Amino acid sequence: MSTPLLDVWEAASASPYNPTIGKGSQFTVGAILLLTALLLGGVFSLNLKLVNVPLLGVPASLAFGFGAVYMICAVGVYV
Amino acid sequence: MRSFPLLSSCVAALSSFASAELNHSQPLLSKQVLSGTFTPPQVFKNANLVRTTNLDKSYPRETINVIIENVDSKPQSEYYLPFESSLISNVGGFEAKDKKAPELGNFKVEVVEFDTESTTGFYLIHLPSPLAPKAQRTISITYSLLKSLSPVPAQISQADKQYLQYTFSAYTPSAYVTANQKTKLKFPNVDVPDYTTLPSELNAEKKTDPQRQGSTFTYGPYADIPAGASQPVTVRYESTKPVTHATLLERDIEISHWGGNLATEERYWLTNLGASLKTHFSRVEWQKSQYMNPPTTALKQINIPLAPGVLSPYFVDDIGNVSTSRFRPGARESTLELKPRYPIFGAWNYNFKIGWDAPLSTYLRKISGDSYILKVPFLEGPRMPEGVQYSRVNLRVILPEGATNVKFSTTVPLIDQSTTLHRTFMDTIGRTSLTLSAINLIDDFRDRDLIVTYDYPWTAGFRKPMVITLGMFALLAVVYVVGSVDTSIGKKKNA
Numbered sequence: 001m002s003t004p005l006l007d008v009w010e011a012a013s014a015s016p017y018n019p020t021i022g023k024g025s026q027f028t029v030g031a032i033l034l035l036t037a038l039l040l041g042g043v044f045s046l047n048l049k050l051v052n053v054p055l056l057g058v059p060a061s062l063a064f065g066f067g068a069v070y071m072i073c074a075v076g077v078y079v
Numbered sequence: 080m081r082s083f084p085l086l087s088s089c090v091a092a093l094s095s096f097a098s099a100e101l102n103h104s105q106p107l108l109s110k111q112v113l114s115g116t117f118t119p120p121q122v123f124k125n126a127n128l129v130r131t132t133n134l135d136k137s138y139p140r141e142t143i144n145v146i147i148e149n150v151d152s153k154p155q156s157e158y159y160l161p162f163e164s165s166l167i168s169n170v171g172g173f174e175a176k177d178k179k180a181p182e183l184g185n186f187k188v189e190v191v192e193f194d195t196e197s198t199t200g201f202y203l204i205h206l207p208s209p210l211a212p213k214a215q216r217t218i219s220i221t222y223s224l225l226k227s228l229s230p231v232p233a234q235i236s237q238a239d240k241q242y243l244q245y246t247f248s249a250y251t252p253s254a255y256v257t258a259n260q261k262t263k264l265k266f267p268n269v270d271v272p273d274y275t276t277l278p279s280e281l282n283a284e285k286k287t288d289p290q291r292q293g294s295t296f297t298y299g300p301y302a303d304i305p306a307g308a309s310q311p312v313t314v315r316y317e318s319t320k321p322v323t324h325a326t327l328l329e330r331d332i333e334i335s336h337w338g339g340n341l342a343t344e345e346r347y348w349l350t351n352l353g354a355s356l357k358t359h360f361s362r363v364e365w366q367k368s369q370y371m372n373p374p375t376t377a378l379k380q381i382n383i384p385l386a387p388g389v390l391s392p393y394f395v396d397d398i399g400n401v402s403t404s405r406f407r408p409g410a411r412e413s414t415l416e417l418k419p420r421y422p423i424f425g426a427w428n429y430n431f432k433i434g435w436d437a438p439l440s441t442y443l444r445k446i447s448g449d450s451y452i453l454k455v456p457f458l459e460g461p462r463m464p465e466g467v468q469y470s471r472v473n474l475r476v477i478l479p480e481g482a483t484n485v486k487f488s489t490t491v492p493l494i495d496q497s498t499t500l501h502r503t504f505m506d507t508i509g510r511t512s513l514t515l516s517a518i519n520l521i522d523d524f525r526d527r528d529l530i531v532t533y534d535y536p537w538t539a540g541f542r543k544p545m546v547i548t549l550g551m552f553a554l555l556a557v558v559y560v561v562g563s564v565d566t567s568i569g570k571k572k573n574a
Contacts, residue, residue, distance in 0.1 A: 005488040005530040009454050012444035017451060019339035023438065026338065037551070044555060048562040057555040065548030069337055072505065076391065078335035078342055078436070079505045079543060 027074035033067025119159035119254040122151035128260035130251045135267050136466030137322040139245060143220040144178055154209035159254040160202045167200035171223045171519025175204045178217040223521045225468045230354035231315055237364055241354045241376045243318045248309040249298040255306050261299030269294050270317035320465040321378035322352040328469050332455055333477040336540055341442050344434035351378055353425035377422035381461045383415040392435040453531045457491045458524045469520040475512050476531055477501050481539025482511040489529040493517050507546050
């Protein structure tokens with residue numbers, strides 16, 4: 001029996017969803033990003049200057065944000 | 080003189096014992112089920128009707144193949160099938176289709192109740208195209224009757240055989256005149272100690288009723304049965320198998336775009352509706368019999384087939400992890416073999432929770448732009464020869480945070496649907512969740528799919544990392560501000 005949505009499903013057979021970072025590399029990517037964040041955060045904390053807030057703080061925050069998401073996924077809590 | 084009442088009570092007790100085999104709470108009386116204010120218009124006639132009742136599993140499955148004929152002067156498309164009110168709440172998986180053109184799919188079916196005082200409810204089948212006057216159409220109606228088998232005797236010993244009793248009408252309930260009909264009963268084996276014998280005068284061929292052929296009984300044929308006629312009969316047959324019944328199954332399917340994962344969790348409230356134990360449970364007797372592995376009324380193992388590629392399954396009950404389980408991954412099918420903490424005998428309950436992960440690419444496809452389509456089984460769960468019946472299934476599909484425009488399609492008959500927000504780890508606004516409820520399902524619905532489409536803009540996808548990023552940035556900014564505060568004692572050097 002065919003329904004409209006089943007036809008849509010069949011039509012989309014060529015484009016299965018794959019995440020940018022596969023399950024196998026989530027831990028590596030997460031760990032690298034978190035270490036980068038730690039490193040940049042550490043450097044920032046040793047040089048507390050206003051210019052370092054965007055220069056080091058922004059990349060550190062971004063690395064921490066994405067690193068945390070991947071690390072949480074890697075340990076089994078799929079957010 | 081004093082012994083007379085004693086003697087009479089003994090005789091009464093013995094006579095009740097002798098008649099305990101067919102335990103009727105109500106006498107088997109012919110009756111008219113089409114009572115009440117509403118009677119379906121007599122626009123159809125059942126030219127020929129064959130009902131097959133399959134008692135192989137732990138619930139009866141009925142298939143009615145009927146040739147319907149329009150006897151009205153106008154085209155008609157609404158066919159009614161009556162059920163008694165007590166029975167209609169136990170009817171599950173009701174489906175009707177064209178026997179000769181199954182590719183047309185299932186007809187639209189709805190439960191109708193015109194008169195709340197009436198003891199009769201109806202299933203209304205909408206034929207896809209009206210049937211012209213004098214034209215005929217063969218329709219095939221299938222349904223299961225849950226909780227309709229009762230163990231007789233209701234209490235047995237641990238190693239005893241179990242007998243189930245089923246009461247039904249030899250005349251298929253119909254809102255129309257039936258010219259010719261018969262009912263076939265398929266038992267799981269030939270051990271049928273009790274069954275109602277109907278007078279041969281009722282039979283169109285004046286033969287003994289029922290006709291017995293191995294494990295198949297045939298009631299009928301009966302000619303020209305008026306609408307709503309009922310002729311109750313009872314059969315009692317051996318079925319030493321658990322009557323597995325899930326009073327509630329909660330099933331959560333959670334999608335993670337970041338993790339590329341489809342997480343499933345199922346929470347079962349199982350009960351065995353079979354005969355309860357006459358005495359207390361003997362672990363020694365049970366363990367001794369396990370070497371021989373005889374048929375038993377206890378549910379001792381649950382096999383759950385899962386899709387290939389399934390990872391990290393778990394089996395937890397109220398106490399904690401249940402280690403007596405086995406997971407067998409396979410290329411074509413993975414199997415989760417669960418052994419409950421104790422064998423589940425009649426009237427015993429067991430609540431547990433299982434879950435597993437699966438790669439999302441098998442279930443999710445991208446349609447275009449930001450739209451996605453998800454195809455998941457509506458029901459998974461045990462696959463066992465005796466079958467499982469579900470009183471209620473609540474399925475929740477938890478979509479990613481920010482998913483909108485949710486649409487779905489399924490062939491499973493639903494009673495309720497809603498789209499709400501589900502708040503859990505790392506959420507800011509909560510995840511869109513689609514909740515679907517169905518009642519009276521059976522394990523035959525395992526292969527039914529649920530297809531969901533939704534829009535998930537890439538900006539919504541970045542919500543989670545961005546929230547964490549902003550949090551971290553705020554922390555660093557606070558560190559900078561706090562670190563810049565001069566907390567030294569004494570005069571400032573540059574002053």
